[in-house]
Amino acid sequence: MGARYYSPEFRRFVNQDVLLGTVVNGQSLNRFAFVNGNPVSYVDPDGQVPIVVVPFIVLGVIEGALSAYDIYNTVQTILDPEVSNVGKGIVACIFVVGMVLPGGGYSSLKFPGARHFIKKVTQKTVAKEKNTVIEPGVDVIGDVNAIRSGLATRVGETFVINGRTYGIHNGAIHPISGPGFHQLELPAFKALGVYNKFGNSQRAAEILNNIGISEAARNAALPAWQAIQ
Numbered sequence: 001m002g003a004r005y006y007s008p009e010f011r012r013f014v015n016q017d018v019l020l021g022t023v024v025n026g027q028s029l030n031r032f033a034f035v036n037g038n039p040v041s042y043v044d045p046d047g048q049v050p051i052v053v054v055p056f057i058v059l060g061v062i063e064g065a066l067s068a069y070d071i072y073n074t075v076q077t078i079l080d081p082e083v084s085n086v087g088k089g090i091v092a093c094i095f096v097v098g099m100v101l102p103g104g105g106y107s108s109l110k111f112p113g114a115r116h117f118i119k120k121v122t123q124k125t126v127a128k129e130k131n132t133v134i135e136p137g138v139d140v141i142g143d144v145n146a147i148r149s150g151l152a153t154r155v156g157e158t159f160v161i162n163g164r165t166y167g168i169h170n171g172a173i174h175p176i177s178g179p180g181f182h183q184l185e186l187p188a189f190k191a192l193g194v195y196n197k198f199g200n201s202q203r204a205a206e207i208l209n210n211i212g213i214s215e216a217a218r219n220a221a222l223p224a225w226q227a228i229q
């Protein structure tokens with residue numbers, strides 16, 4: 001049947017491998033050995049060819065990195081003074097449940113990044129061609145919790161909850177459109193960063209002139225800035 005028998009007492013196979021091995025790989029000439037004598041780095045599911053387990057190690061590293069990011073993201077939310085105590089409690093509970101229960105569905109989706117909140121936008125914030133920012137009064141935590149729980153309406157690659165539409169990118173939820181959201185093109189997003197620092201002042205106007213922000217882009221950014229005044 002081609003079986004090989006292993007002795008736990010001697011920690012060795014008691015019969016030879018059916019494959020003869022090759023001189024190119026000296027380890028393979030020892031027909032009593034398993035996966036070239038390196039079971040830490042190789043596996044051999046069918047007894048024919050040792051397979052390196054690096055892909056499995058990489059997957060483990062990726063999973064660990066995602067868990068670390070989830071912890072970081074949760075701590076950042078809890079420490080954020082703009083998040084209510086109730087909201088912090090919800091985030092903490094979601095994190096604990098996510099650690100205890102097996103993953104799956106939308107439960108592992110991350111909270112929107114800081115760049116999506118009007119108050120967090122600065123002159124150094126990364127600006128994309130299209131940017132949606134959120135007013136302080138929006139119950140983002142409630143929306144995210146609903147999405148994670150499968151209570152939002154799935155429309156293609158987006159989720160709709162409470163009249164607001166969210167998308168998913170790299171495992172994180174991001175706002176797209178709806179009440180309390182402001183869609184800004186790249187120049188308007190940059191203008192918002194200036195307004196958050198200098199207000200609607202002469203100094204802000206000078207900076208916007210220097211970086212070539214049009215009047216239309218400024219007018220688009222002002223409602224978002226005014227929403228946090």
